[in-house]
Amino acid sequence: MVGIREVAEVAGVSMSTVSQVVSGNRPVSAATRARVEAAITHLGYRAHPGASQLRGGRTGTIALIVPTLENPFYPLVAAGMQDVLVPRDILLTVTDASGMDRSTNAIHRLLSRRVDAMVAAPFGIPAAGLAELHDAGIPFVTLGEEPPGGGDYVHSDDVRGARAVTEHLIARGRRRIAFLGGEESVIPTQQRLEGYRAALQAAGLPLRDDDVVFTEYTRQGGRDGAALLLERDERPDAIVAANDLIAIGVLDVTRARGLRVPEDVALTGYDDIDAASLVSPPLTTIENPAREIGRACARLLLERLDGDVTEVTRAVALSNRLVVRDST
Amino acid sequence: MVGIREVAEVAGVSMSTVSQVVSGNRPVSAATRARVEAAITHLGYRAHPGASQLRGGRTGTIALIVPTLENPFYPLVAAGMQDVLVPRDILLTVTDASGMDRSTNAIHRLLSRRVDAMVAAPFGIPAAGLAELHDAGIPFVTLGEEPPGGGDYVHSDDVRGARAVTEHLIARGRRRIAFLGGEESVIPTQQRLEGYRAALQAAGLPLRDDDVVFTEYTRQGGRDGAALLLERDERPDAIVAANDLIAIGVLDVTRARGLRVPEDVALTGYDDIDAASLVSPPLTTIENPAREIGRACARLLLERLDGDVTEVTRAVALSNRLVVRDST
DNA sequence: CTGAAAGCGCTTACAG
């Protein structure tokens, strides 16, 4: 392998000078620089990341931990992060935490690898994992909710989105609107529920406890929840699902029962994943800007890494918008 | 930071011994091992990856380059790779090459980072990129087709899959079956066409040139191809689409023309992406095991890295299976 | 089974 030494020899300068040219950490005369650069090109020199890391401290790697890679929302977050990271020549490593017994393992593993920073969806990350992250003292951003103890986070305005979608149903004449959430404990569920409630309240519609059902953020979760909601005597005339996958599960049930959407029951999703426009009928939903969210995460991290941030917590709220399709 | 030196002090042994305990590269007495392990736990020691890398040579990182993260097939490949890589404590870095002018940049960048191995979808990777990869001498695997010049690759058995889906249509009584392929030049297209032909031939059905149309592997490609096939006087009574996205494009056209699927024309896809079961009618298709493909890629790489492989080229063909739904 | 020492390829004070 060709190293800094070979380059220095060919260029007729010291190893320090080669290092300065590569890193730009101190001024080098134009003539010297040109000679060094010529030698680098000629020899095909590539810095050894391990060596730089050992001295410089940083690995140039940022990690993303997601609950699952099967929900297409998360790969898009990864793509957004890359939009920002690639120009800075930072590597992104993505971990699907669903396979590991506990995401704590993922955090631990990534910390051992000395990643420079991390973004994680906090859902299901046990407190111990978050604590370890805190102790490590590296910049990190959470997705969707503020980490306990404070820290940067990025979310789209869930209260507003859920409110918009519910108001849309009310405007369409629906009166008995149910809410089908994912896991009750996570903040996005709570905020979407809050938006739903706010819309009903503003319209003077009653809030009924049994119109709110919690399940999982999956297609199967949607099936389970829909089974509950739709077997009642007094069926809702609309369902606000907390994400598209849940809504798609609801469609499975309406189809099986011969219910027409939207005639018998109107339905809305959340996120606007590709599938939302492919199902039949295509879903009215809230566009959740996954890629933008990824970009924002990466930017927050980079600012911390660049050291010009003093605030403990910064929140980035991205706006979302209603996409009306045939399911309402 | 606590390093090997601190651990050695606390355990009352030399730094070498600590290193041996951590790496397992040479036998250590049980008593010593226990003392060292206690010290490691007590101090919370984590090896510095940069230092190990500088000596040991490997970064413990494997890269995956995909044409896009927006096609849900690829994130699943990534998830499959992780299934295999995580237990070996190897990091996966995923690059979406769509953003970069040329994937060559991605390859170059990853090589600079000294990733230990790489898997890439060869579609659209220019020869220069592949050549650089070859020169780097690191193990790599391609997706779907053999890399020019030879090397490991993983694909599902496309001939067999396409044959199965075509035989299924014949069994359903279809006689005039068209093939709607993606780009003619890529191997998967050629193999799926071969399977389709084999099925017709075995059934004694004629092969007509004008029943074979090539387009792009996209929804729009499907629309374009369907427009050609369905405007003829003698319409086919079935269409074998070379992937699900194409089939979904066909559905757009049948819907617009008031043709019923499967009554007027039966339709099959390929891949079984989520959307295949979401469209109406849901598609009969061939399940292309993305996650399994990812696992196989990782295993091939690991075997090379472990050094017990001498063959230049190894091909892994994964079996796929017919999924029958309402479109046939 | 264990230790002392060299060295992996860089970066960064320290000098000039």
Place this chain on the structure above:
DNA sequence: CTGAAAGCGCTTACAG
């Protein structure tokens, strides 16, 4: 603006 030298935290021959 440039160079010589120390050292980052490990691993691995080399000895014993």
